[in-house]
Amino acid sequence: MAYSHDKNIIVEIIDLHKWFGSFHVLKGINLHVHRGERIVICGPSGSGKSTLIRCINRLEEHQKGKIIVDGIELTNNVKNIEKIRSEVGMVFQHFNLFPHLTVLENLTLGPIWVRKMPKKEAEEIAMHFLEKVHIVDQAHKYPGQLSGGQQQRVAIARSLCMSPKIMLFDEPTSALDPEMIKEVLDVMIELAQEGMTMIVVTHEMGFAKKVAHRVMFMDGGVIVESNPPEEFFSNPRHERTKLFLSQILH
Amino acid sequence: MEKGAEVKPPISDTTIAGWLKKNLFSTKLNSFLTIITLYYLWKTIPPFVKWAFLDSAWFTPPQMCRNIDGACWSVITKNIRFILFGFFPYDQQWRPLVAMLVLFGLLYYSKERHRWNRRLIYYWGVGLTIMAILMKGGIFGLTSVESTKWSGLPLTLLLSVFGLTAAYPLGVILALGRQSKMPAVKVLSIVYIELIRGVPLISLLFMGSIIFPLFLPEGITISKILRAQVAIILFTAAYIAEVVRGGLQAIPKGQYEAAASLGLNYYQTMRLVVLPQALKIVIPPTVSVLISAFKDTSLVVIIALYDVLKTTQTVLSDPHWMGFSREAYIFLAILYFLGCFSMSQTSRKLERELNIER
Numbered sequence: 100m101a102y103s104h105d106k107n108i109i110v111e112i113i114d115l116h117k118w119f120g121s122f123h124v125l126k127g128i129n130l131h132v133h134r135g136e137r138i139v140i141c142g143p144s145g146s147g148k149s150t151l152i153r154c155i156n157r158l159e160e161h162q163k164g165k166i167i168v169d170g171i172e173l174t175n176n177v178k179n180i181e182k183i184r185s186e187v188g189m190v191f192q193h194f195n196l197f198p199h200l201t202v203l204e205n206l207t208l209g210p211i212w213v214r215k216m217p218k219k220e221a222e223e224i225a226m227h228f229l230e231k232v233h234i235v236d237q238a239h240k241y242p243g244q245l246s247g248g249q250q251q252r253v254a255i256a257r258s259l260c261m262s263p264k265i266m267l268f269d270e271p272t273s274a275l276d277p278e279m280i281k282e283v284l285d286v287m288i289e290l291a292q293e294g295m296t297m298i299v300v301t302h303e304m305g306f307a308k309k310v311a312h313r314v315m316f317m318d319g320g321v322i323v324e325s326n327p328p329e330e331f332f333s334n335p336r337h338e339r340t341k342l343f344l345s346q347i348l349h
Numbered sequence: 350m351e352k353g354a355e356v357k358p359p360i361s362d363t364t365i366a367g368w369l370k371k372n373l374f375s376t377k378l379n380s381f382l383t384i385i386t387l388y389y390l391w392k393t394i395p396p397f398v399k400w401a402f403l404d405s406a407w408f409t410p411p412q413m414c415r416n417i418d419g420a421c422w423s424v425i426t427k428n429i430r431f432i433l434f435g436f437f438p439y440d441q442q443w444r445p446l447v448a449m450l451v452l453f454g455l456l457y458y459s460k461e462r463h464r465w466n467r468r469l470i471y472y473w474g475v476g477l478t479i480m481a482i483l484m485k486g487g488i489f490g491l492t493s494v495e496s497t498k499w500s501g502l503p504l505t506l507l508l509s510v511f512g513l514t515a516a517y518p519l520g521v522i523l524a525l526g527r528q529s530k531m532p533a534v535k536v537l538s539i540v541y542i543e544l545i546r547g548v549p550l551i552s553l554l555f556m557g558s559i560i561f562p563l564f565l566p567e568g569i570t571i572s573k574i575l576r577a578q579v580a581i582i583l584f585t586a587a588y589i590a591e592v593v594r595g596g597l598q599a600i601p602k603g604q605y606e607a608a609a610s611l612g613l614n615y616y617q618t619m620r621l622v623v624l625p626q627a628l629k630i631v632i633p634p635t636v637s638v639l640i641s642a643f644k645d646t647s648l649v650v651i652i653a654l655y656d657v658l659k660t661t662q663t664v665l666s667d668p669h670w671m672g673f674s675r676e677a678y679i680f681l682a683i684l685y686f687l688g689c690f691s692m693s694q695t696s697r698k699l700e701r702e703l704n705i706e707r
């Protein structure tokens with residue numbers, strides 16, 4: 100299968116299949132993501148959203164099809180995987196900060212050890228991004244001393260410190276109390292406005308309307324529908340999409 | 350609580366009577382237990398003090414000890430040099446003494462976590478070299494001393510300090526090996542751990558001292574101490590490995606994923622993210638393993654190494670000093686207790702310091 104050599108495409112997924120044991124989770128996903136593009140993925144629980152974006156930085160291994168990230172195909176080549184992971188930021192539902200390191204150390208770990216940056220420079224960059232996510236004053240605390248919203252913003256800053264070419268978000272706000280969701284979404288919106296390429300799994304439809312170029316609906320391991328937000332919300336084509344939207348929008 | 354009790358002011362904790370009531374006489378059963386305990390203590394403590402201190406002899410020749418009711422501490426004081434240094438040449442015994450002081454100094458210095466840096470490794474390097482020179486001699490005008498003459502407390506310390514410091518990293522490596530995705534590494538680690546845990550230390554020591562030399566080419570000998578040392582290291586490492594594995598299993602998958610998504614490789618992930626957390630969780634069981642390994646070094650008596658336990662027993666087999674084993678074993682118990690207690694204290698301190706993170 101040939102794939103395009105368009106430099107504007109950062110992620111290219113061709114006929115992707117993934118099984119957990121004998122359970123067919125992803126059933127032929129095709130997806131092109133352009134640089135600067137922002138995609139929101141929604142869909143019912145178990146539809147394979149997390150699995151799809153986790154395949155992009157090889158936290159999950161796919162069994163069939165191709166994934167090409169920034170011109171490098173994901174294979175078993177460990178060096179390539181590490182290279183791609185260092186270019187792809189990921190934000191998790193449960194933050195996954197390193198509890199034994201301070202906020203600042205969480206942020207500098209990647210730059211120092213992966214980018215081989217001098218400590219001082221890494222710390223300057225870290226402070227810059229902490230400022231960006233509005234928590235400079237917490238730099239020397241440990242993650243356990245922060246609220247969920249603050250932790251998630253630290254996690255975003257940690258990814259940003261690696262100057263990623265694309266950011267993946269897996270339900271970044273669904274483990275947060277309602278009053279903290281906004282502070283995290285605000286940071287993500289600012290990021291979007293600066294032109295960051297993003298793939299976001301979320302059910303925050305307000306966010307999708309505001310920043311997404313495309314909204315995708317996944318169900319049963321396939322992308323059922325993919326359209327710009329105006330179209331997606333006002334004129335869903337498929338019954339399953341309509342049903343899902345009616346459920347989450349009430 | 351009864352209704353009426355509410356109006357009475359509570360008996361304050363700060364007065365002695367209040368404290369006694371709250372802690373010792375709060376219920377009938379507790380009062381009863383308190384009284385029983387006090388009676389028991391009264392029956393045992395004064396006689397012990399009388400035996401150990403009031404009626405005891407401290408620096409007398411053995412005959413004098415026969416005429417007293419109390420403890421004969423002279424068995425220790427008169428033989429202290431043999432108990433501590435064994436067969437090390439008498440006029441050279443300052444050397445193991447200085448070596449031990451250097452070791453204690455290094456251990457004490459290493460207690461503070463903020464000193465764990467490159468310079469500490471350098472100090473240990475220098476310290477170990479000095480200790481080796483002192484023990485072995487042969488240069489700087491020091492007469493050479495065969496390692497077969499090393500005995501007593503220096504031997505115990507040698508076996509335990511090196512045994513434990515070498516076993517710990519080996520155990521960590523084995524624990525990682527057991528979790529490895531590479532089948533060969535994994536199987537080897539499992540086989541090693543299970544084999545070693547399946548045999549008593551005594552049999553490993555025997556194997557090291559009797560069977561192992563049979564496989565060596567003629568003319569090559571490896572000192573008995575080294576063989577015992579290796580047996581202790583191999584044995585302790587297997588137990589450390591299982592303790593560490595418990596810690597590794599407690600680290601959530603998300604930590605590995607977060608490390609991976611930054612692009613950290615396997616070694617970086619382990620060293621920077623997983624091990625610092627896992628090893629911290631297992632400090633208490635690790636120290637238990639280390640403490641019991643420290644005490645197990647006394648098993649080397651069975652391959653005729655004269656550690657501090659054996660030198661003490663040797664003194665007791667001297668007809669002059671026969672029969673004073675109580676005093677001798679109390680002394681040994683205190684010695685071992687000091688070692689074990691300082692280990693557990695240090696680990697508690699370490700835990701406290703690491704706990705500020707949460």
Ligand SMILES: Nc1ncnc2c1ncn2[C@@H]1O[C@H](COP(=O)(O)OP(=O)(O)OP(=O)(O)O)[C@@H](O)[C@H]1O
Pocket residue numbers: 119124142143144145146147148149150151
């Ligand atoms: N490691 C795994 N082993 C086996 N099955 C898995 C594993 N991870 C996910 N699955 C299964 O794969 C399916 C898709 O999971 P996935 O996490 O991608 O769903 P999702 O769309 O992200 O759902 P949610 O909204 O609940 O997060 C689910 O049925 C899940 O049970």
Ligand SMILES: [Mg+2]
Pocket residue numbers: 148149150269270
């Ligand atoms: Mg999910």
